[in-house]
Amino acid sequence: MPDLLPALPEIFVLTLACAVLLVEAYTKNGYWSYALTQLTLLGAAVLTVFTTSADTVYAFNGLFVDDLMGDVLKLMTYLAAIVSVVYSRTYLTDRGMFRGEYFALLLFAVLGMMVMISAAHFLSLYLGLELLSLSLYAMVALQRDSKVATEAAMKYFVLGALASGLLLYGMSLIYGLTGSLHLAEVAATVDFRNQTVLAFGLVFLLAGLGFKLGAAPFHMWVPDIYHGAPTAVTLFLGSVPKLAAFAFVMRLLVDGLHPAVGDWQQMLAVMAVVSLVVGNLAAIVQTNIKRMLAYSTIAHMGFLLLGVLSGSYAGYSAAMFYVVTYVLMSLGAFGMVVYLSRGGFEAERVDDFRGLNATHPWLAAVMAMMMLSMAGLPPFLGFYAKLTVLQALVGAGWLWLAVVAVLMSLIGAYYYLRVVKVMYFDAPHAEPLVPATAAGDVRALLSLNGAAVLLLGILPQPLITLCAYAIQASFR
């Protein structure tokens, strides 16, 4: 019998996700599911904290690994999921989506992310990815009377299936090369005499990975899905899965294919540069804030890849710090879009934020903090995230990439600052933007989110140290 203890949080989430389905079926009352979801995520956090150790433990015949990086990322996943659920409560209630299905799908998505984060085998990696993707497709399509949402879900599904196909083909080529699906064994037996097959496998793996991350040139789906999905779902799928996507990259490329680092570095460099250019330039012309944030995500994923491609501990921990930072910022930014939407009205154009400072100075301040942080201005958290990545990049000798990244960040600052300008210097709408039901806990959590971005920006060292320690402990 396998040792079940390392996977205790996963088993817990699975059990409770099934329970949420049953609760929905028998009570048909969204509040029970909501409460149970929050309890599940909190319980999983407690279990993860109690089973944490600095040692790496393998379970289920090497399919599953429990290490420090995984534990930290899982804790962040629970936290981000809890925050996104609280933010979206009013939005979901207004649109009749406040039902058990939403929460059950969300929990299954979280379970998929946990499996991805803890995968030590191609199969478990793929299994987690599919569980996550299938739940997300259904969540995007949840508002089934909305034409845009259904179209987005269809696009997401078709492109997601294509990406999975590419990924699987890459995995099968690597399997043909090494004779093993265990990432550790793959790393030990990668055969460099067969350079063609290795390159082929890597190209397919990275193409699939690029699709899932939303890195250019595989980014076409990102703006459409972010735009078309109900904003509460955009909030979830635009932030939380990025943590798992980072883990996915690390498991695949560093755990599994580290000997081929020279090969994948080049490919990642191309993807990162294209992402930075496309993301930042295309975001400038967007008038829809969801689309703008989608393009900004593409640019941020480029930055994430820059950290990974440095190929050093410093680079990996910088990338991990970056992804945690990004999740905090995107939760705040999308949370604000969700907050300003009310029954039947979506605050999704940049124009809808006009003069927010005059009517809601505090909300405007939080949004401004998110935007400035995403632009990478000190003293906000986003500045240190970009700084650590650039330091690692220069340390690894990729000076030209660092120059490109800085130039593109400068261009990117334009569209973030435009939102700030619209909020502070333009006259407000005649009809003020006030959410119909402004719940106290949502306001408090949004404020906390803003405070976290500011305070962690002033004192970033603990978070940076934590990421560096987790990476050191997990990848020896």
Next chain:
Amino acid sequence: MLENYFPVLLFILVGLAIGVIPMLAGWLLAPSRPDSEKLSPYECGFEAFEDARMKFDVRYYLVAILFILFDLEIAFLFPWAVVLGEIGLFGFVSMVIFLAILVVGFAYEWMKGALEWE
């Protein structure tokens, strides 16, 4: 290593040939004297009753999907039953957990009314 795929390529080519050659042969060798009666569509000797592309009730689709879900689990149960003696209590409990998860789905679809036709 890529030469290992040669049989696959060969298989595709032969498969294509087997599909294409009879059609070509029929087209080239058969006598062809069409008239308007021969070319008009018919259904069991009569004029066609309605368009072949008719709409199905979406409920058939739902029932088909649910059937496949519960039918496929049999593919899992048979091999399990054959080796049950060897895999012992652990194998037994694993299957019970799998079936329990399936029952959750069943209870959900039942309560949601997916099994009711009207």
